[in-house]
Amino acid sequence: MSSSKFIDSWRQIKLKGQQALGLIIKYCSPATLTAIICGVMGIYLLLIAPIHGYADNGDFNRVLNGNNLYALKGSNSQYVVTQYGIKQYYNDLGSGVWKTQSFFIQLAILINKMFFSTHIFDIRFLGLVYLIAYIASIYMFTKSLVPGRRSMGAYVFAILVGIVAGDSAFLMYFNSFYPQATTLIFLVLAVALLIYIPQLHGRKLFAAVIGYFIAVFLLIMGDYSVAPLGVVFAIASAGLFFLPRIRYQRWYLGAGVAMILITSGISTTMLTPEEQMVNKFQSFTKGVLANNDDPISSLSNASLNKQFILMKDQDYFPTDYTALKPDSKYVQHNLIDKYNTFWLVDYYGNHLKQLGTSLNDVAKNMMVVQVSALGNYTKGHGRALQQFSFFTLYSQLSSTFYPKKYAFNVMIGLTLGIIYLVGMYNNFKSRKEIAGIMKFFLIVGLMIGTMILPLTTLLTFGETNLSQHMLPVSFSLDLVYLILIADVIRKKLWKGTSQ
Incomplete structure (x- = not known):
């Protein structure tokens, strides 16, 4: 093919591409x-x-x-x-x-x-x-x-x-x-x-606020494992208090935030006795005993029988033969009844090195x-x-290349918090826009969620079904990064304006 024919073909392809793009845009x-x-x-x-x-x-x-x-x-x-x-x-x-x-x-x-x-x-x-x-x-x-x-x-x-x-x-x-x-x-x-x-006014604004609280309610009531998202959206909702004043606005919004937190608490009780037993057992066998360099001393200090060390990494419903059944009365009385969430918090508080290692294990499955x-x-x-x-x-790509350290999200959260703080300040100073203010609280809430959920997952389930339990974290990070990219493309990153 001669160079002139190639150029003509390329021009035709380019012209058709522009026409197709024009139709899409239209x-x-x-x-x-x-x-x-x-x-x-x-x-x-x-x-x-x-x-x-x-x-x-x-x-x-x-x-x-x-x-x-x-x-x-x-x-x-x-x-x-x-x-x-x-x-x-x-x-x-x-x-x-x-x-x-x-x-x-x-x-x-x-x-x-x-x-x-x-x-x-x-x-x-x-x-x-x-x-x-x-x-x-x-x-x-x-x-x-x-x-x-x-x-x-x-x-x-x-x-x-x-x-x-x-x-x-x-x-x-x-x-x-x-x-x-x-x-x-x-x-x-x-x-x-x-x-x-922030882009709405009048009745549409009121309807969107009501729709937001309903969406959060339905999100939290979806599963008890996402109950910590109540804290996330309670923080994110703080931006709503900067909306143009209407009568009794603070009372309405305060009631909405209270509903989020109450729903979050109710969601944690949506468990059958069997589910509670399974979670407690696996938070021990796949949490306390995981990454434990000296389990004998750990159990002795906690007044638990050292024989339970043999249950390390064991599921509540084991597929293979086990000498001691997890659902037996002996395990119930001598292990599960001996500890609770406060015991776990105290345990990890006294074993910070193990906690850090376990959180990094969770971070490896985050994406x-x-x-x-x-x-x-x-x-x-x-x-x-x-x-x-x-x-x-x-x-x-995200599961392969995303950093697999818990501290990475902490650093990203701090960085994004500072970036969006500038937009919040600019909006607050101008008193004409609140998009930057609301986006700041949203980003901070979501990033705090990426730090809280790995910890609550470890306390509730241990290192069990991490891909499923970390889904809210991975999806929250996806949304945060998409928001960041949109603000960069629109050149609104530091301005925080809605248009």
Whole structure:
């Protein structure tokens, strides 16, 4: 091909690219582009055979019983199970504890009965309900950060949000009965609304504030493991007090913050006696005994029998033979009844070196979103425990290259706090904008959450199922970094303004 023909071909390609870009800019906003990316990936992953999700690690049975479902004969927990039975009789095993995921499951069952079957539940209906709510939240997040802008930078940012939020490691939770699905949806929605609120006025502003508190309530009620997020959003909510004054504003907002903290406390009680036993046992065997250089002295000082050292790294439901059953009365009386959360806090306070090592172990799993111990394929389309890898570039890169030290997030938190403090000061001085003030409290709250959750996870669960328990941390960090990138692209990092 001659150079002139090559140049002509290149010009034609460039012209068509510009025309396509012009059509996108004309008919598709950045927020819509993000929604399309997440929607296309979600539909392909969750709804089109072979469908993907996360297999059961033993937690599904309680959720199924609480929502009038049951596993069909022949189901294999090593694979993603697509269909469950719908109970046609009185369910005496129903849970009296309401969780956010129950609303989504019941809505999915209702749609399933309308369009598919009254006896068999297809999990794709649950995936669809989750996906719609998630796309709406991501749309709001993108819109709040690039309001009304159709610049090249805004579209680059929209694509970046789509790559992060549409990662398969996140979306596969929607085809499962794990509560992490609701965590993803309402964490991003609560953050989006806080960023969007300064751009609103009048009734829209009031509605957004109410929507924010509802989103936080539903987030915390999703699972007791995310109860510490109540503290995170209580801090983030402080920015709301700088909104233009309305009558009784402080009373309304104070009541909202109090509701967050009360809900956080209630969420920690949403446990069955068996769940409490499991958590206490594993916080000892996979927490106190983990990274312990001198367990004999540790147990002797704590007035615990040294024989329990042999239970190091043991699960409450061991797969192999064990000489002493974790659920025996002997273990209950001589181990589990001997310690509580205050005992654990005191123990780690006197063993700071071990605490630091354990927190670094947790940090190593902080950005590991895809759970390696769970299969992602149905029985007819893959091997047991086989992992899905398409559209997981972001999660793979973050799990590989993100620093694996607990102190790193502490330093990042301090750095971002100082950066956004400048925007807060500029807004406070001008008294015309409050976006920078609200964003400062939001960033500080989220970064404090990344420091609190690893500690509470260690105290509550030990080093167990860290990929799942650290999901709020990894997703919070993703949102923080996306907010930072949006502010850099829009050149608003130090100004803190909303437009």
